[in-house]
Amino acid sequence: MVNDLADVKSGDIVVPGDQLCVIEELFPSMGTYELDGVVYAATAGSVEMDLKKRTIRVVDEEGRMRIALPQEGDEIVGEATNVYDQRAEISVIKINGENVHSPLVGEIHISNVTRRYVKSMRNVVNQGDIVRAHALNTHEIPIELSLVGKEYGVLFSRCVKCGYPLTLTTRNNMICLRCENRETREVTEDYGEKFGLEKRPELAPRRKSYDRRGRDSRRRGSDRRSRRR
Amino acid sequence: MSPETKPDFLINPEGLRLDGRRPDEIRPTELEVGILKKADGSAMIKQGNTHILAAVYGPRELHPRHLTLNDRAYLRCEYRMATFSVPDRKRPAPSRREREISMVISNALEPALFLEEFPKAVVDVYIQVIQADGGTRCASINAASLALADAGIPMRSLVPAVAVGKADDKLLVDLGDMEDKYGGGDIPMAIIPRTEEITLLQQDGSFKKEELIEAIRMGINSCKYLHELQKEALKRAYAKRAPAEDDEEDEYEDDLETDLGESDLPEEED
Numbered sequence: 001m002v003n004d005l006a007d008v009k010s011g012d013i014v015v016p017g018d019q020l021c022v023i024e025e026l027f028p029s030m031g032t033y034e035l036d037g038v039v040y041a042a043t044a045g046s047v048e049m050d051l052k053k054r055t056i057r058v059v060d061e062e063g064r065m066r067i068a069l070p071q072e073g074d075e076i077v078g079e080a081t082n083v084y085d086q087r088a089e090i091s092v093i094k095i096n097g098e099n100v101h102s103p104l105v106g107e108i109h110i111s112n113v114t115r116r117y118v119k120s121m122r123n124v125v126n127q128g129d130i131v132r133a134h135a136l137n138t139h140e141i142p143i144e145l146s147l148v149g150k151e152y153g154v155l156f157s158r159c160v161k162c163g164y165p166l167t168l169t170t171r172n173n174m175i176c177l178r179c180e181n182r183e184t185r186e187v188t189e190d191y192g193e194k195f196g197l198e199k200r201p202e203l204a205p206r207r208k209s210y211d212r213r214g215r216d217s218r219r220r221g222s223d224r225r226s227r228r229r
Numbered sequence: 230m231s232p233e234t235k236p237d238f239l240i241n242p243e244g245l246r247l248d249g250r251r252p253d254e255i256r257p258t259e260l261e262v263g264i265l266k267k268a269d270g271s272a273m274i275k276q277g278n279t280h281i282l283a284a285v286y287g288p289r290e291l292h293p294r295h296l297t298l299n300d301r302a303y304l305r306c307e308y309r310m311a312t313f314s315v316p317d318r319k320r321p322a323p324s325r326r327e328r329e330i331s332m333v334i335s336n337a338l339e340p341a342l343f344l345e346e347f348p349k350a351v352v353d354v355y356i357q358v359i360q361a362d363g364g365t366r367c368a369s370i371n372a373a374s375l376a377l378a379d380a381g382i383p384m385r386s387l388v389p390a391v392a393v394g395k396a397d398d399k400l401l402v403d404l405g406d407m408e409d410k411y412g413g414g415d416i417p418m419a420i421i422p423r424t425e426e427i428t429l430l431q432q433d434g435s436f437k438k439e440e441l442i443e444a445i446r447m448g449i450n451s452c453k454y455l456h457e458l459q460k461e462a463l464k465r466a467y468a469k470r471a472p473a474e475d476d477e478e479d480e481y482e483d484d485l486e487t488d489l490g491e492s493d494l495p496e497e498e499d
Contacts, residue, residue, distance in 0.1 A: 015464060016378050017386030046471075060381070
């Protein structure tokens with residue numbers, strides 16, 4: 001019987017030190033600890049039992065662990081404070097839309113920017129950029145962040161030459177409307193929308209045509225010329 | 230010093246104390262959790278005329294970096310008395326006494342916490358004494374332990390604390406300011422209730438061996454009572470944060486009542 005299983009039932013409010021069950025019944029997980037074969041609560045909250053995995057945990061009213069650190073999958077908004085070739089440091093401003101008052105750092109490794117190849121971190125994020133990312137580890141300092149995904153990336157960025165806000169042209173190409181400097185960033189799908197920066201696709205950099213035939217004919221032409229000689 | 234006279238007796242002929250308590254009775258204690266919005270965890274304690282606020286921040290990055298511990302978080306307690314907390318203005322600079330009490334509080338709380346889950350981080354505990362009337366270090370431990378629980382720092386147990394003292398050769402629990410000043414000594418103590426492990430034991434004044442043992446026994450009893458109060462306060466705070474479940478039940482009951490009303494109506498017409 002489920003009711004005979006443990007000393008508590010799902011939804012019970014417990015405080016640290018309350019006895020939950022014995023280790024043979026359920027495994028301790030988040031917010032609990034085990035001592036001499038007995039599982040106790042380590043935090044205050046309500047009990048949640050997973051009878052499939054046979055685990056017991058203590059969570060708060062939102063089903064999370066009540067602690068001031070993000071857990072895996074949390075959405076984080078922050079400012080890039082330092083950018084190196086392989087990684088970038090982010091100072092966290094918001095976790096899941098709520099302001100963070102304590103100083104907290106996260107870092108992005110170059111492998112967690114996109115699924116494509118990135119030559120240098122400086123091509124995708126720059127110092128002072130506001131980025132939206134998600135956490136890859138739970139309750140750890142520093143937080144490992146990732147920009148993989150449509151809704152993650154740079155939210156707002158400034159021109160490295162003149163400091164004017166950059167405008168998005170197409171994809172990840174940016175242009176500064178004051179000094180016409182062109183840059184690249186790994187942006188979110190809503191880049192600059194909160195800052196009143198509209199997308200300007202007509203300013204996209206002109207691509208050289210990669211028309212194979214044209215190139216081939218030119219080469220052939222030169223070949224012919226050389227043969228004639 | 231403000232005019233304050235030594236009372237004629239600390240225990241009156243009826244065996245009651247200055248404020249009418251029995252020797253083994255603690256002062257009326259009020260605990261509240263989660264009173265500061267910006268802190269990660271907070272608590273307030275009113276123990277008689279002693280009012281204390283405790284706020285917890287973290288786990289967060291530790292600055293200065295050289296203080297970091299590689300195997301666990303650093304517990305940084307700061308006990309401060311407000312300038313207006315005592316009859317004479319307390320000078321705001323941290324005194325030798327405050328530094329010592331800060332250290333004592335962090336040592337009393339540390340054995341109960343799982344700090345090894347957050348290496349290189351810091352857990353800051355700020356304790357502000359708003360009004361002091363004896364027993365501030367024990368009340369601070371009570372409040373700080375609740376604030377840590379509110380911040381979600383994993384812990385073995387809450388830590389209740391109480392001071393046992395001696396006046397007119399009688400042992401008293403939870404000393405007030407007068408009893409502390411004019412009594413024969415005091416023993417502040419903090420315990421982990423389930424195992425009765427003692428995490429804080431200090432002594433001021435002189436006690437006989439039997440007195441000390443009896444004092445500890447009395448202290449443990451009072452601590453267990455305080456522990457119940459702490460648990461209650463934490464549960465109250467949780468119920469306050471999550472009233473959603475009750476609302477659902479209410480709605481359900483309302484629906485039931487309206488159904489009954491509708492079914493009743495045709496019957497009346499008949």
